[in-house]
Amino acid sequence: MAAMIRNEVFSCFVFYGVLLVVKMYxxxxxxxxxxxxxKAFANPEDAMxxxxxxxxxxxxxxxxxxxxxxxxxENILPFLFLGAVxxxxxxxxxxxxxxFLVFFVCRVLHSVAYLLALQAxxxxxxxxxxxxxxxSMALQILMAVASYA
Amino acid sequence: MAAMIRNEVFSCFVFYGVLLVVKMYxxxxxxxxxxxxxKAFANPEDAMxxxxxxxxxxxxxxxxxxxxxxxxxENILPFLFLGAVxxxxxxxxxxxxxxFLVFFVCRVLHSVAYLLALQAxxxxxxxxxxxxxxxSMALQILMAVASYA
Amino acid sequence: MAAMIRNEVFSCFVFYGVLLVVKMYxxxxxxxxxxxxxKAFANPEDAMxxxxxxxxxxxxxxxxxxxxxxxxxENILPFLFLGAVxxxxxxxxxxxxxxFLVFFVCRVLHSVAYLLALQAxxxxxxxxxxxxxxxSMALQILMAVASYA
Numbered sequence: 001m002a003a004m005i006r007n008e009v010f011s012c013f014v015f016y017g018v019l020l021v022v023k024m025y026x027x028x029x030x031x032x033x034x035x036x037x038x039k040a041f042a043n044p045e046d047a048m049x050x051x052x053x054x055x056x057x058x059x060x061x062x063x064x065x066x067x068x069x070x071x072x073x074e075n076i077l078p079f080l081f082l083g084a085v086x087x088x089x090x091x092x093x094x095x096x097x098x099x100f101l102v103f104f105v106c107r108v109l110h111s112v113a114y115l116l117a118l119q120a121x122x123x124x125x126x127x128x129x130x131x132x133x134x135x136s137m138a139l140q141i142l143m144a145v146a147s148y149a
Numbered sequence: 150m151a152a153m154i155r156n157e158v159f160s161c162f163v164f165y166g167v168l169l170v171v172k173m174y175x176x177x178x179x180x181x182x183x184x185x186x187x188k189a190f191a192n193p194e195d196a197m198x199x200x201x202x203x204x205x206x207x208x209x210x211x212x213x214x215x216x217x218x219x220x221x222x223e224n225i226l227p228f229l230f231l232g233a234v235x236x237x238x239x240x241x242x243x244x245x246x247x248x249f250l251v252f253f254v255c256r257v258l259h260s261v262a263y264l265l266a267l268q269a270x271x272x273x274x275x276x277x278x279x280x281x282x283x284x285s286m287a288l289q290i291l292m293a294v295a296s297y298a
Numbered sequence: 299m300a301a302m303i304r305n306e307v308f309s310c311f312v313f314y315g316v317l318l319v320v321k322m323y324x325x326x327x328x329x330x331x332x333x334x335x336x337k338a339f340a341n342p343e344d345a346m347x348x349x350x351x352x353x354x355x356x357x358x359x360x361x362x363x364x365x366x367x368x369x370x371x372e373n374i375l376p377f378l379f380l381g382a383v384x385x386x387x388x389x390x391x392x393x394x395x396x397x398f399l400v401f402f403v404c405r406v407l408h409s410v411a412y413l414l415a416l417q418a419x420x421x422x423x424x425x426x427x428x429x430x431x432x433x434s435m436a437l438q439i440l441m442a443v444a445s446y447a
Contacts, residue, residue: 011446014383018439021376025429028372042365049418067191073222073371074177078170080379081229085163120198131174141167148160216340222371223326227319230378234312269347280323290316297309 009096010087016100017083020076031065038062068114079103086137089144099133106130158245159236165249169225180214187211217263228252228283235286238293248282255279307394308385314398318374329363366412377401384435387442397431404428
């Protein structure tokens with residue numbers, strides 16, 4: 001069993017996968033801090049605790065942070081599946097690490113571009129370049145298992 | 150390690166799992182194309198690049214595509230977990246493939262019904278039938294591991 | 299292959315992971331039932347089937363249930379990744395079970411606090427305490443695989 005965690009490619013994937021999960025946790029904390037600072041709460045019970053029902057409202061910057069988080073759910077969570085299975089198909093460590101690293105760097109840049117509202121198309125380019133290793137892994141996995149469909 | 154990917158049931162699961170991830174990626178592309186065609190952008194910086202701040206707005210069809218994507222997150226991502234673990238419990242290939250195939254077909258139908266706004270309850274039926282193999286896998290897994298709780 | 303499912307720590311993780319997926323499925327059912335009872339549908343085709351387009355509208359309690367579900371996606375899905383990988387790093391069963399059990403209990407409490415709109419900060423405390431085993435697992439995994447980065 002522990003063989004899996006001693007596999008170099010799988011461990012490399014796990015390293016970047018866990019860092020991306022931590023990145024998502026940080027986005028959640030940022031959203032929470034923005035809600036407190038902007039006094040914009042999604043729930044009346046939270047607004048009541050922080051000054052009154054008038055703070056049960058939306059704020060554009062809180063919504064921006066939530067959109068960044070939601071985009072992570074749509075992209076990082078599927079990566080956690082693709083990366084794990086791709087690691088099991090026996091790729092070379094150098095090629096696999098390149099896949100994981102490109103995705104990791106682009107997704108960090110995506111979050112930065114989102115939170116700082118960097119000029120378009122910075123964020124879209126980060127999203128698109130992050131998809132390249134994902135599509136590459138998806139195709140390689142499909143070729144490896146196609147005979148079992 | 151590569152033993153996993155040579156397991157027939159696991160490979161069959163991986164095949165349909167990856168196709169469903171690709172289906173989710175296609176939904177994301179459709180949402181992006183709809184934003185461009187309908188000129189309805191979630192972020193002011195995107196609207197600025199495509200004609201001005203008046204296009205920082207919502208569009209009913211873009212929102213429909215986003216709801217289809219969000220429903221996928223709620224259902225396909227848990228399937229990726231259940232299917233992987235279920236494959237490890239030693240089911241027969243024929244029974245396992247039936248689980249994966251029913252889920253796959255119903256989720257594709259769900260997306261089509263959502264995007265084309267097919268008459269109710271088409272979409273709800275696709276969702277419900279897709280849940281049957283998921284609940285079946287969940288129960289079989291729980292029976293396999295209950296003694297370890 | 300079946301060795302994985304016979305591993306005690308992994309099986310313990312799977313038990314709580316599957317229960318949490320079932321919990322998410324129950325939230326989806328609750329949202330659906332609330333839509334029917336409150337007559338508040340996200341799609342015009344659903345409203346048409348249940349009385350007319352005037353029921354294509356939002357309801358505060360339906361939105362509350364959806365926020366609870368969305369928060370689960372942000373937290374339970376990453377747990378399914380962290381817990382699986384953490385199980386492969388060889389922790390003791392007692393320590394691992396404590397991680398999984400704390401997360402499980404806190405996330406159930408989170409859903410209850412959300413649906414019943416319990417006084418703040420009940421829900422936030424449940425969220426925060428559930429994050430403790432997640433951060434602990436993330437750190438332990440990173441230490442186990444850091445040399446492969």
